Amino acid sequence: MSKLKVCCFGLSLDGYGAGPDQSLENPLGVGAMALHEWFFPTRTFQSMVLSKDGGTTGPDDDFARAGFENVGAWILGRNMFGPVRGDWPDDTWKGWWGDCPPYHTDVFVLTHYPRAPVVMEGGTTFHFVTEGIETALGRARDAAQGKDIRVGGGVATIRQFLAAGLIDEMHLVLSPCLLGTGESLFAGLDMAALGYRVKSSASTDAATHIRIDRGN
Known part of the structure; x- marks a missing residue:
């Protein structure tokens, strides 16, 4: 059976998964690019996101590559798709990633509007879901056809799925930076009471990789 997973999700040492004031200039919020400094040099980022050759190999790249394996569908929050707020003014905005996004599957975007x-190159189609996380998950399971479903973020979306106990596995990447403010992933969530446990951790020169799953 497919699993609902969070992979390669960056956190600061003070627990923030995004910075404040998302904009075109700061798609992850002010200061939050530092959360992903471990990821940018990897061969996986260079090939999957930038469509370039080269990049570093080793443990960080191993974790990054694993995050894309056996993924049959994605779920994103509205803010993860773009900075547009409120009703869609037109069909101009089609995501941060250009004509060929790195998903190559059906992607279900949570929105109120x-x-x-939106059909993109490379097999990505963005579907906009207004009925909430349960509907998005059901549609994603159908699209994934037995493969896993990856929740790409942002923070508010992951928090909704965690609070509902729907996420099966998480791979968090603790980066050596402090944001001071932004969107806190775990504030108000009792992860232990929700049944989650730390499965493993591994440190590299760039970050600490932590795996969390639902304990039995």
């Missing part, structure tokens, strides 16, 4: 699906 309906929009027709």
Whole structure:
């Protein structure tokens, strides 16, 4: 059976998964690019996101590559798709990633405002779901056809799925930086009471990789 997973999700030492004031200039919020400094040099980032050759190999790249394996569908929050707020003014905005996004599957975007699906190059189609996380998950399971579903973020979306006890596995990446403010992933969530446990951790020169799953 497919699993609902969070992979390669960056956190600061003070627990923030995004910075404040998301904009075109700061797509992850002010200061939050530092959360992903471990990821940018990897061969996986260079090939999957930038469509370039080269990049570093080793443990960080191993974790990054594993995050894309056996993924049959994605779920994103509205803010993860872009900085547009409120009703869609037109169909101009089609995501941060250009004509060929790195998903190559169906992607279900949570929003309060309906929009027709957006078909992109490389097999990515963005579907806009207004009925909430349960509906998005059901549609993603159908699309994934037995493969796993990856929740890409942002913070508010992951928190909703965690609070509902729906996420099966998480791979968090603790980066050596402090944001001071932004969106806190775990504030108000009792992860132990929700049944989650730390499965493993591994440190590299760039970050600490932590795996969390639902304990029995």
